[in-house]
Amino acid sequence: MFDKILIANRGEIACRVIRTCRRLGVAPIAVYSQADATAQHVRLADAAWPIGGPRPAESYLRGDAIIEAALRSGAQAIHPGYGFLSENPDFADAVQRAGLVFIGPSGDSMRRMGSKAGAKELMAARGVPVVPGYTGDDQDPALLAREAQRIGFPLMIKAAYGGGGKGMRVVRSLDEFAASLESCQREAKNAFGRDRVLLERYINHPRHIEFQIFGDSHGNTIHLNERECSAQRRYQKVLEETPSPFLTPHLRERMGQAAIAAAQALDYVNAGTVEFIVGADGDFHFMEINTRLQVEHPVTEMVLGLDLVELQLRVAAGEPLPASLVRNKSIPQLGHAIELRLYAEDPEQGFLPGSGRLETLRLPTPSRHVRIDSGVVAGDTVTIFYDPMIAKLIVWDETREAALVRMREALAQCAVIGPKSNIDFLERLVRHRAIVDASIDSGYLDRNLAEFVAADASDADAPFIAAVAWLLHEEAQAPRCARTGADPWSPWARADAWRVGHAGKRIVALLARGQRHEISAFGAAGNYRLDDGTRQLVLEHARFDGTALSAHLDGVARRWQVVLDRDGLIVHDGTRRHLFAHAPAFAWTPSAAASGDRVLAPMPGRIVLVKVSPGTEVTEGQELLVMEAMKMELSLKAPRAGTIAAVQAAAGDFVDADAVLVRLEA
Template structure:
């Protein structure tokens, strides 16, 4: 076994590998960019070396700098994690030439699988079912358009190199093909350095089911059952689970045999994932092999009692796979495991990635039923340069229904203050019938996003609004004496916040912003007893108490409990089923006319301008794409807020811009 390894990655996967190595007594070496100098993987490793600037191209993609750090530190092997250089065959070769061990498959296997086109041809030759399509090297747009017509619509354009949902487009008609091809090629070039694409028939309402495979240098190859990853948004996995509620024992056997055949075609060594598209009738087609550990590997570990990182290390060190795995054609699973990805992103704004300091981060405590994989803690910063993942929540229980309930409880225990998060979206997801009934397909979220995001996902809740107002009143009354103690006259009656008035009960107004809607709640009373009114709805709150984040109140004769947290002018209440987040606004405040902001296009977050599609003097239509921006591994389309003539374009392709920077101004702006 190795004595010291270097981890050529960051975030939660780097921390995950460090945990396994520490348990095995292996020293760890981290590498870090300027943006990650204080990151958790740097703090947890035994030693760490800087490898460049904050952008991935200047640090985590600098293979020569990473190998130099490994040699300088005395590491014997390099673990690539996932992403960055994990599927880069040239890097794997360079590691080997430097006299180090690359903890992953051979460069030859990666080269054959690094091209989706070559992989499909190889799999077809070995009898593994593949989706009909075009995988040729000729990338002439006219030829690709003809091939698209031959295959028929709908079809999928996919980057031939890479993964992670990048460089993929569904095209439903011939007139949409050229624009989607251009966008797909550009995204592929930016993400993977190559713009080659392939075309394949798009299977309607498919499921995404993948098999974990493992091979060793002694010729043994096994599969470790399936994971279902059908809950996806724009090809990005949202929920992963094992076993699949769709897969029957007979289908598992056939798909497992196909997965092993695919790996055997490569003489595969180490961890890999064979991904399949599965039709509603159980017909399945090879999609790709990811020649690395997957983000969702913890669910496999939870049901099989394995440490896949440890298996990677042992196989890379020349050991044979455990006999118990080799002897069994399939590994019996114990219970059910589910994983969700908690991101710094705003579902209400098209899942716009977020960044900033995590002022508060509360996650459920680890237990035999709950596992947390994270690369950040409270006080850390989610930077603009990398994937905005905060944590992975993984739960286990004896069956699927129990595991879903464990996940609901785990999500209810989460609290994120700082950048916006997708926790409310995830809570709705795990309660939605398409998930609970196990019938979600890969396109469901995109087709029915209004069922999970925004006002369409559920009407406002007067009870939650009254609970939030009650909590705010109690909070305000409790904080007022503390503020007065710091003032010139700590005994002044004017320091009280109980709304007292001579001769009649005082009135206070609590203003909440519920998804931008201004909600005014009037309150009479004090000390936990209030008469509340909101837009014609009335309630009486009695015996209300706020203790250690828990609000207990009798509202209209029914005593209820809520978990409550306060952020920067924000109130979050959770009734055990649903989360409600309200911004607290001043009772009397000037608000800007919404039309005043309709004359400019601003950067929604820091990022790099990729394409500028308009110039001063151009006449544009409402909703017309003016710029394309790249931020946090995503392309963002910035569109005109109205029809008109462009007065000025204040950004060029390649420019790095800050959040809220004005990029385009229309004539008539103030």
């Protein structure tokens, strides 16, 4: 086993690899960009080396800087994690030439497998069914357009290198092809350093099922069963689970044999994943091979009781796979595991990636049933330069039904205050009939997104519960503040609005979804009469312990989970969450309506394309600029028809949130 390894990655995967290193007694070394100087993976490692600027091309995609850091640190091997350079064969070769061990397959294997195009050609030659398409080297746009017509629409454009849903577009007509191709190539170039694409026929209503494979340098090749990843939005996996509720034992055996055959044909060493598209009738097509560990690997670990990173390290160090795994054709698994990805993004604004400081971050307490993989803690900042993942929530139980219940409970315990998050979306997802019935396909979310992001009917009680939590918080804080003052016994230091001769009134002002809730409160110490101007409520025996509020509401004892910080409150009734911002009681200025004459940057990012100039006539909804944030492209469109008066950003500019980018003539 190695004494010291360098982790050429960041965020939750770097933290996850560090945990295994600690358990095995291997010293973990990290690298970091300027944006990650105080990140958690830097704090957790034994040492961390700077490798460049905040953008991936300036740091985590700089193989030379990473190898230099490994050599200077005394590391014996490099673990690439996933993303960035993890599937770059030139980097793998460079690591070996430097006298280090690359914890993954060889550069030669990656060249044959890491390219989606090359992998499809290889599988077709081996008799594995593949989806019809074009995988050639010639990337001339005119040729690609002709090939698209030959394949037929709808078709998919995919980055030949990389994964994670980046560089993928579905094109439904020839008119859309050129613009989609350009966008896909730009995104692929930024995310993976290469802009080669492939084309393939788009199969309607497929399921996405992948098999975890492992090989060692002693000739052993195994698979560790499947994961189903059919719940996807724009080809980004949202929910992963194992075992697949769709597979029969016979189909599992056939697909597992195909996965092993693919690996054996390449003398594959270390961890990889063979991904398949599976039709409704059980026919399956090879999709791609990922020559790395997958984001969703924890669900496999939960049902098998394995540490896949440990297996990676041991195989890279020359050890054989455990005999107990090699002698079993199919590895028996226990129970059911599900993973969800918690992101800083706004589902109600097209899943716009978010950034900013995590003022509050609460995640479930890890246990036998719940696992948390995260690269941030409260107080950290989600930056604009990388994926906005906050954490992965993984749950396990004996049955799928029980695991879904565990996941609902885990989500209810999550709270994010700062950048917006997709928690509401995830809570709707795990209760949706398509998930509960296991009938979801990989295009379902995109076809029916409104079912998952539409706002729930408001809970009339939620503002009152939030107000009571704030009142109890104020009452608890007031004595502490008074003790530091000149007169700790002053009646004016009380927070219960006590007045001589009459009951005092306090006003709690809350904001939710652009609406102001102004609640008048009479009473104290957990007993209140509340009035919002249209409705009155009586809450008695209220107690708030910092995480939950219990009270009698109109005589019925109830309990809510509540998260409170200085700026906001989250009230969760067990099914839905309600987010409120605390506002001054006597200062309210409504947000100015958009004039329709300006296009603003929705978040910090970089302008990659400007498609208009002053004097251009535009129509409502016409694309004016393309900006990049969180490794994704965002299309900024005209709010109305008119004439461009000014363009205030150029391609390559970094812009702040709410910066005016384009002005229309009045």
